[in-house]
Amino acid sequence: MIQTTQNSEEIQGKHYWKSLDDLADTPGFRSWVDNEFPEGASLMDGVQRRGFLKVMAASFGLAGLGMTGCRRPEHAILPHGRSPEELIPGIPAYYSSSRPTSAGFVPLIIESHEGRPTKIEGNSSYQLGGGSTDVYTQSSILDLYDPDRSRGSFTNENESKGNESSARWKKTPSAEVRKDLANIENLDRVAILTDSNFSSLRKSLFQKLGQKGVKVFSHDPIDFHNPENCLSKALGIDSSLRAIPNFSKAKTVLSLDSDFLGHREPNSSVNTKQFMPGRRVLSPSDAKKMNRLYSVESDLSITGGVADHRLRLSSSETEGFSAIILIKLLELSGEKNPKLLEQLTLLSQGMDNYDKWATECAKDLFEKPKQSVVVTGSHLPSSVHLLTYKINQVLGNQPTCLEYVKVDHFAGNLSSLCESLKNEEIETIIFLGGNPVYHFPSVDWVDLLKSTKNKYRLGRSIDETSQVCDFHIGQSHFLECWDMGTNWSEDICSPVQPIIAPLFDTCSDTEILSSLLGESKNSHDLLIEFFKSDADVSESFEDFLKQGVANVKPSLLANLPNPDQAVLEISADDITLSENSLEVLLIPDFHTWDGQFSNNGWMMECPHPITKLTWDNALLISPVLAKKLEKKYPDLGLLPKATMLNNNGQIAPDAAVFKDGKQRAPIVRLRVGDHHEIKAPLYVQPGLADYTVVSTIGQGRSRVGRVGSGTGFDTCSLIHTDSNRISNGATIEPTGDFHILANVQEHWSMEGRAIVRETNAKYYSEHEDFAQKMGAESHSPPMWGKDQDASIAEKATTTPRGNSAYEHPDDTYEHSETFGLHQWGMSIDLNQCTGCSACVVACQSENNIPIVGKDQVLRGREMHWIRLDRYFSSTEREGAELPSDVQVSFQGVACMHCETAPCESVCPVNATVHDEEGLNAMAYNRCVGTRYCANNCPY
Ligand code: SF4
Ligand code: SF4
Numbered sequence: 041m042i043q044t045t046q047n048s049e050e051i052q053g054k055h056y057w058k059s060l061d062d063l064a065d066t067p068g069f070r071s072w073v074d075n076e077f078p079e080g081a082s083l084m085d086g087v088q089r090r091g092f093l094k095v096m097a098a099s100f101g102l103a104g105l106g107m108t109g110c111r112r113p114e115h116a117i118l119p120h121g122r123s124p125e126e127l128i129p130g131i132p133a134y135y136s137s138s139r140p141t142s143a144g145f146v147p148l149i150i151e152s153h154e155g156r157p158t159k160i161e162g163n164s165s166y167q168l169g170g171g172s173t174d175v176y177t178q179s180s181i182l183d184l185y186d187p188d189r190s191r192g193s194f195t196n197e198n199e200s201k202g203n204e205s206s207a208r209w210k211k212t213p214s215a216e217v218r219k220d221l222a223n224i225e226n227l228d229r230v231a232i233l234t235d236s237n238f239s240s241l242r243k244s245l246f247q248k249l250g251q252k253g254v255k256v257f258s259h260d261p262i263d264f265h266n267p268e269n270c271l272s273k274a275l276g277i278d279s280s281l282r283a284i285p286n287f288s289k290a291k292t293v294l295s296l297d298s299d300f301l302g303h304r305e306p307n308s309s310v311n312t313k314q315f316m317p318g319r320r321v322l323s324p325s326d327a328k329k330m331n332r333l334y335s336v337e338s339d340l341s342i343t344g345g346v347a348d349h350r351l352r353l354s355s356s357e358t359e360g361f362s363a364i365i366l367i368k369l370l371e372l373s374g375e376k377n378p379k380l381l382e383q384l385t386l387l388s389q390g391m392d393n394y395d396k397w398a399t400e401c402a403k404d405l406f407e408k409p410k411q412s413v414v415v416t417g418s419h420l421p422s423s424v425h426l427l428t429y430k431i432n433q434v435l436g437n438q439p440t441c442l443e444y445v446k447v448d449h450f451a452g453n454l455s456s457l458c459e460s461l462k463n464e465e466i467e468t469i470i471f472l473g474g475n476p477v478y479h480f481p482s483v484d485w486v487d488l489l490k491s492t493k494n495k496y497r498l499g500r501s502i503d504e505t506s507q508v509c510d511f512h513i514g515q516s517h518f519l520e521c522w523d524m525g526t527n528w529s530e531d532i533c534s535p536v537q538p539i540i541a542p543l544f545d546t547c548s549d550t551e552i553l554s555s556l557l558g559e560s561k562n563s564h565d566l567l568i569e570f571f572k573s574d575a576d577v578s579e580s581f582e583d584f585l586k587q588g589v590a591n592v593k594p595s596l597l598a599n600l601p602n603p604d605q606a607v608l609e610i611s612a613d614d615i616t617l618s619e620n621s622l623e624v625l626l627i628p629d630f631h632t633w634d635g636q637f638s639n640n641g642w643m644m645e646c647p648h649p650i651t652k653l654t655w656d657n658a659l660l661i662s663p664v665l666a667k668k669l670e671k672k673y674p675d676l677g678l679l680p681k682a683t684m685l686n687n688n689g690q691i692a693p694d695a696a697v698f699k700d701g702k703q704r705a706p707i708v709r710l711r712v713g714d715h716h717e718i719k720a721p722l723y724v725q726p727g728l729a730d731y732t733v734v735s736t737i738g739q740g741r742s743r744v745g746r747v748g749s750g751t752g753f754d755t756c757s758l759i760h761t762d763s764n765r766i767s768n769g770a771t772i773e774p775t776g777d778f779h780i781l782a783n784v785q786e787h788w789s790m791e792g793r794a795i796v797r798e799t800n801a802k803y804y805s806e807h808e809d810f811a812q813k814m815g816a817e818s819h820s821p822p823m824w825g826k827d828q829d830a831s832i833a834e835k836a837t838t839t840p841r842g843n844s845a846y847e848h849p850d851d852t853y854e855h856s857e858t859f860g861l862h863q864w865g866m867s868i869d870l871n872q873c874t875g876c877s878a879c880v881v882a883c884q885s886e887n888n889i890p891i892v893g894k895d896q897v898l899r900g901r902e903m904h905w906i907r908l909d910r911y912f913s914s915t916e917r918e919g920a921e922l923p924s925d926v927q928v929s930f931q932g933v934a935c936m937h938c939e940t941a942p943c944e945s946v947c948p949v950n951a952t953v954h955d956e957e958g959l960n961a962m963a964y965n966r967c968v969g970t971r972y973c974a975n976n977c978p979y
Pocket of ligand 2: 935
């Protein structure tokens with residue numbers, strides 16, 4: 041029964057669009073929307089069945105490889121006469137552990153079924169993380185079951201190492217390789233090249249090895265330690281100085297090209313957990329207390345998407361912009377330093393266009409002294425980190441909103457390793473993790489290593505770096521070994537516990553280091569020994585494991601050195617950008633990060649939060665640059681044509697850009713200087729700085745498993761060995777080739793229905809029920825229910841079924857917590873959602889949903905049970921002009937569990953049914969695959 045609504049006045053919201061084709065309403069887009077479920081779509085026409093099964097297999101790992109290879113870490117096998125303690129078939133057990141990353145250890149709780157790890161969650165005992173994780177941590181469990189990971193150790197039998205050849209790896213017991221390592225005599229001629237790691241155990245082993253003469257070097261294509269090293273150098277401090285912001289205390293935040301809420305910066309889960317509660321709005325009065333974010337950036341990042349005020353600016357101009365902000369703040373504070381002001385004026389030359397924006401931003405920052413924080417992207421040069429340090433000092437943000445932690449780095453850099461190799465000082469090299477041969481192709485590794493006698497590689501798969509080595513040692517997954525380490529802010533320590541014995545004959549990094557010390561202990565014994573003697577933890581080992589987190593004291597910098605002299609020494613950059621002299625910014629790839637997730641199907645198929653690309657990377661450019669390139673190269677075929685009629689007055693198919701849901705992108709040649717050149721497809725992304733080309737590191741790998749093989753484009757030749765990720769003076773020219781991108785942004789289109797309901801804080805504080813007056817709700821009648829006349833607040837808090845069509849089945853609900861029937865619901869607070877996509881992969885991991893591969897994604901058959909819609913909106917647009925400044929809105933779309941579910945009424949076999957607690961359930965064994973339910977779902 042329905043009742044007509046009393047108020048049918050509809051609020052007209054903004055115009056939301058998903059893509060440039062959607063905005064231009066091209067025939068290609070219309071035909072895709074009309075034929076989203078074309079006749080015969082369920083047939084496997086033209087699909088390579090073998091390829092489909094290949095990728096499916098890679099994500100079925102949890103059910104296949106894990107099941108057969110699963111073992112508890114025990115040494116004897118006994119009949120199952122008495123059930124092992126804590127193992128009840130069907131009931132999961134939970135263990136604390138943590139995931140080592142290049143930005144610290146992430147404390148976790150691992151769910152295990154019958155000794156098999158099945159799901160990863162954040163450890164809520166870690167208060168900073170609050171039980172949350174990121175998309176990579178969610179995906180990392182799939183790597184344990186990766187069918188392409190190395191299943192032991194191997195000897196390279198190929199004479200000419202580094203050259204392509206097949207079938208040359210001979211399986212060798214890991215114990216044998218470890219014995220060889222233990223017998224190395226000249227330890228002062230041994231070098232280790234490692235990736236960044238926060239393991240306390242590993243650090244102590246490095247120190248022991250260092251005392252015996254072993255040289256340790258480290259490398260990172262995405263170097264998070266750059267800012268702290270820059271700061272210590274500029275301020276003349278012995279140890280590196282890491283800035284740790286506390287966003288929970290900050291009322292105003294300025295981000296200088298820093299994606300602190302996204303995957304490009306360290307500690308993003310903690311940052312998000314601190315920052316987003318400042319946007320929790322439960323009533324109109326909360327709207328006035330929200331924090332405010334200013335973002336200045338060249339790329340359109342997750343952080344920029346969340347920002348209240350966003351300025352598009354190239355990364356190279358951030359130095360000038362920081363100087364202008366500092367001038368404004370010095371003026372507001374009344375600090376008189378003519379020399380400093382003169383220098384800042386010099387640095388901020390050419391920034392006049394941004395004066396108004398900077399004035400407002402500086403005023404807002406200054407209005408709330410000691411309650412703001414300014415953060416800087418880790419890829420930016422030393423000068424910007426120094427200016428940011430001074431800005432925060434003027435604002436008095438330390439210690440409330442910002443602390444500086446002193447950290448020690450003892451490893452040499454990649455250039456000094458190359459120098460030692462060139463001078464033939466190294467007899468044995470061990471590549472411990474990372475993938476330097478892939479990341480730094482500008483180094484001639486084969487030539488450099490020709491006089492090195494022994495070359496060992498510890499890695500998760502036989503990859504690019506293994507090719508130049510004599511031995512490849514399979515690396516254990518973090519769920520297979522013991523370790524402990526600190527987080528990014530160095531204020532907690534957490535253990536790594538194995539949840540399963542190594543599935544294969546693999547070793548951990550600490551076991552390799554122990555072999556080199558001549559001890560050959562396993563990671564458990566090494567950790568126990570370290571914990572007893574050196575660990576800075578007061579808890580017992582058992583309590584430490586139980587809790588999964590222990591507090592430790594970071595080494596905080598109490599007195600801030602004065603940076604004025606260092607600021608006076610900054611030399612101004614004179615960079616002019618244009619379509620003939622572009623800036624190139626290298627960022628980690630969302631899907632693979634630096635390449636380490638290349639063979640992880642969940643990550644490859646998880647759509648990029650902003651571009652919505654899957655299975656690929658592309659060179660992102662702004663609409664302004666796209667238009668200029670189209671003018672220069674009329675056949676480029678990059679932008680959708682807004683005009684739909686051809687010369688004969690017929691609808692012109694816009695096949696050059698978008699056809700049948702496939703995006704055809706022109707492949708271009710991107711040149712930086714004389715030596716660096718890459719080829720990759722172009723993709724137009726509104727929101728980018730006009731002359732910045734954003735390129736990602738981590739795709740196009742040559743030695744990778746079945747998932748990553750043949751995906752994306754390699755851009756590593758643009759990385760400098762000092763890990764500088766900004767280049768200038770680049771040019772673009774078409775190659776004449778095209779590449780099909782699997783972009784899901786137009787999939788599941790709402791055909792103009794206003795799914796996003798948003799307004800500003802002021803309007804909301806006066807119209808709490810605005811969302812009900814937008815879109816379909818404004819003119820459709822409410823469902824009948826016993827509580828229909830109650831207020832929204834009352835329905836949300838006191839009545840169990842809101843405005844339900846059904847009576848609640850259990851009238852003891854108010855008193856029943858553990859028994860009786862319930863009405864379930866899940867809400868996503870869109871004010872809090874950053875679009876990180878962790879929920880998309882978490883759902884895939886929880887429900888073991890397979891991937892379908894690029895070919896199937898192109899047909900709109902991705903299988904995610906939660907999708908994340910990203911909408912753009914723009915206020916100013918002249919005619920058919922493509923907008924450069926856009927606002928981003930995210931809308932997570934899971935099953936709504938509709939009360940009168942359209943998917944149920946069309947199912948011919950009653951496979952989709954409502955259960956007694958109001959959930960829309962699926963009886964899988966009844967489903968015959970008609971896809972009627974999917975066709976009839978309004979979402
Ligand atoms: S709801 Fe939003 S913020 Fe939360 S996990 Fe999903 S995408 Fe991330
Ligand atoms: S119609 Fe769609 S949203 Fe509604 S219950 Fe069915 S699947 Fe879920």
